[in-house]
Amino acid sequence: xxxxxxxxxxxxxxxxxxxxxxxxxxxxxxxxxxxxxxxxxxxxxxxxxxxxxxxxxxxxxxxxxxxxxxxxxxxxxxxxxxxxxxxxxxxxxxxxxxxxxxxxxxxxxxxxxxxxxxxxxxxxxxxxx
Numbered sequence: 737x738x739x740x741x742x743x744x745x746x747x748x749x750x751x752x753x754x755x756x757x758x759x760x761x762x763x764x765x766x767x768x769x770x771x772x773x774x775x776x777x778x779x780x781x782x783x784x785x786x787x788x789x790x791x792x793x794x795x796x797x798x799x800x801x802x803x804x805x806x807x808x809x810x811x812x813x814x815x816x817x818x819x820x821x822x823x824x825x826x827x828x829x830x831x832x833x834x835x836x837x838x839x840x841x842x843x844x845x846x847x848x849x850x851x852x853x854x855x856x857x858x859x860x861x862x863x864x865x
Contacts, residue, residue: 743790
């Protein structure tokens with residue numbers, strides 16, 4: 737909650753507006769009036785929106801990385817995750833029930849290195865793109 741309030745104050749200062757004006761912008765009104773969302777989901781989405789406003793470049797990079805991870809179309813047994821705030825490297829997890837399955841998944845991971853999207857992910861993590 738402290739981060740949330742700090743980010744709101746920083747946005748208000750940067751944009752020269754008051755806190756209420758920020759919270760009355762369209763994305764916040766849409767989230768808060770969505771009847772399908774529970775209280776916790778609304779709070780989570782509002783916090784994500786505040787973070788996006790406060791750190792537009794960082795959130796754009798995170799979205800770019802997530803998009804490229806989706807483009808790779810991994811097997812369900814392979815999972816790539818990005819560290820919060822893009823601090824650190826990627827985490828690659830693999831789940832195999834047999835030696836053959838593990839062999840297949842390792843081969844898939846090896847072939848991933850040839851894909852342009854994987855190179856772009858690391859360029860984004862390094863701030864090169």
